Amino acid sequence: MILSGWGRYPRQECTVHNPRSEADLRALTRQGPLIARGNGRGYGDCAISRTGTADMRRFNRILSFDAQTGTLAAEAGVLLADVISVFLPRGWFPAVTPGTKFVTLGGMVAADVHGKNHHKDGSFGRCIEWIDLLGADGEVRRCSRKENADLFAWTIGGMGLTGIVVRLAFRLRPVESGWIRQQTLPAPDLETAMSLFEEHAGATYSVAWIDCLHGGKGLGRSSLMLGEHARLDELDARSGAPFATPRRRMRKVPFDAAQIALNSLTVRAFNALYYHRAVAQRGEALVDWDGFFYPLDALLEWNRIYGRRGFAQFQCVIPLESAKAGLTELLRTISASGQGSFLAVLKRMGPSEGPISFPREGYTLALDFPVNPDALALMERLDAITIDHGGRFYLAKDARMSAATLRASDPRTLDFAQLREQRGLTPFRSSMAERLNL
The missing domain is CATH 3.30.70.2520 (Alpha-Beta Plaits)
Known part of the structure; x- marks a missing residue:
């Protein structure tokens, strides 16, 4: 299948998988290099791979909501638009949102999206309580600021290169109107x-x-x-x-x-x-x-x-x-x-x-x-x-x-590439990762 990001450049012939369960995802990790893809709103080649692209949109269930804290647990393929549709009428809105609502929650983690309020409230990562991350070994690990903390930190903004986000929990903000x-x-x-x-x-x-x-x-x-x-x-x-x-x-x-x-x-x-x-x-x-x-x-x-x-x-x-x-x-x-x-x-x-x-x-x-x-x-x-x-x-x-x-603009990416090598994360590979030697 020919895939691209939202910018429609570059276009590449990709092998696309449509997993429906964790078992399907585990099987894909044994088949070679892989990258997760949400709703295709990354602009370039960050969520496409010639060898294996996992379309995560079937992981689209809202799992739980705590009305005391505003904490929502959901699968990674849920669209932000659906979160707003369900929770805004109840008085809750995303604490951080990018410029489109047609993104998946997993994509928001991978890009650590920011919005018009970053100067006050930071990026999406600040709202995240935990992430369930599928590793290259097929195991799903709960990552948070207290558990697998280093993997949690590198996953937020890591462009899907530390594993596949299966589900997550994050906080919404209370609002009095739309x-x-x-x-x-x-x-x-x-x-x-x-x-x-x-x-x-x-x-x-x-x-x-x-x-x-x-x-x-x-x-x-x-x-x-x-x-x-x-x-x-x-x-x-x-x-x-x-x-x-x-x-x-x-x-x-x-x-x-x-x-x-x-x-x-x-x-x-x-x-x-x-x-x-x-x-x-x-x-x-x-x-x-x-x-x-x-x-x-x-x-x-x-x-x-x-x-x-x-x-x-x-x-x-x-x-x-x-x-x-x-x-x-x-x-x-x-x-x-x-x-x-x-x-x-x-x-x-x-x-x-x-x-x-x-x-x-x-x-x-x-x-x-x-x-x-x-x-x-x-x-x-x-x-x-x-x-x-x-x-x-x-x-x-x-x-x-x-x-x-x-490398000249962001030396941290060298540390990121070394981390991926040391932790056995290189099977998660996008066309962007190959282009940028990540």
């Missing part, structure tokens, strides 16, 4: 945007769309969005019942867009329109949870916008002390290239966490580029700038980085 108090703050340049992030460090959620093509004095102009879960006493008559938020109309991209549609003129026009709309909509508003956290989920198969060749995402995090200089150089390089991105996101990150997790205190910039020679060459230049400023890259979004670039 509405978000959103505040929109336009920023005419990067310096203002970063100042607004720091000024509003107490906000639970913060994220900025950033215009990556506008240069000059307006370099890095942005629209910063802050958010808080709305309390009952903050709802108005239009909100209706606390959790009766409107259902969004789902649309679907019906075909692959032509490459010619993605050029500097169309991207500049889109970015200008988006920024001026943010200026017009500045201020506070009540928005539903789905629109605030998952705006792109309303457009099914939006990855087809980038054409048949697919797209690659560049996401780095630059430490706080060099973030302004690093982001300025990145944005100047992108603007000069004309290889702009419709979807450019800037977030403030909190402190580093696990031994292999992506986040560190600073700023993360994420951009999508259609796959073509010019864009791939640009991303290599962006790699070099990131390394020069002490930054590193998000493996869940990568599809084309070299092993040398990874």
Whole structure:
């Protein structure tokens, strides 16, 4: 079967297995190199393997819930969307969520996903109580901060390379409604945007769309969005019942867009329109949870916008002390290239966490580029700038980085590769692991 990540690049012929039980998974560990795959929302080749890809979506049962602590136990193939569907009407919401709800819980562990609240609440790993992990020997081990603690730590953010997550327990947060108090703050340049992030460090959620093509004095102009879960006493008559938020109309991209549609003129026009709309909509508003956290989920198969060749995402995090200089150089390089991105996101990150997790205190910039020679060459230049400023890259979004670039940006990956060798974990192998010598 031909598989790819969400970016549809690279595509590979893979042997795919569809296990239904732990016995099926144990049998697969005896058949050769293997990697687990959830709902395919990793952007590159992190969850595909030519020799063996285990589709985990049949492990989709919710197992238990403790309403006193908000702790949910579930199998790894459960979708985050299903967790929200079941528990939000009961007053619970994920404590940490990525930008799409169409991810599996196992994938959230593997990528140690972060959200708009990392500066306050950290990444998904901080919410996890325990993980049941299938090893290369076919045994399932309970891993937590007290039991098999080192394996627990390396699994969170380990991209599925320490074993197969079979089930897990993690905490949800209590909420009084399905509405978000959103505040929109336009920023005419990067310096203002970063100042607004720091000024509003107490906000639970913060994220900025950033215009990556506008240069000059307006370099890095942005629209910063802050958010808080709305309390009952903050709802108005239009909100209706606390959790009766409107259902969004789902649309679907019906075909692959032509490459010619993605050029500097169309991207500049889109970015200008988006920024001026943010200026017009500045201020506070009540928005539903789905629109605030998952705006792109309303457009099914939006990855087809980038054409048949697919797209690659560049996401780095630059430490706080060099973030302004690093982001300025990145944005100047992108603007000069004309290889702009419709979807450019800037977030403030909190402190580093696990031994292999992506986040560190600073700023993360994420951009999508259609796959073509010019864009791939640009991303290599962006790699070099990131390394020069002490930054590193998000493996869940990568599809084309070299092993040398990874080592230069993140020496921890050498320790990770040695750990895999010493613990007999090398049978868990993705195409990404092979490309990056992990």
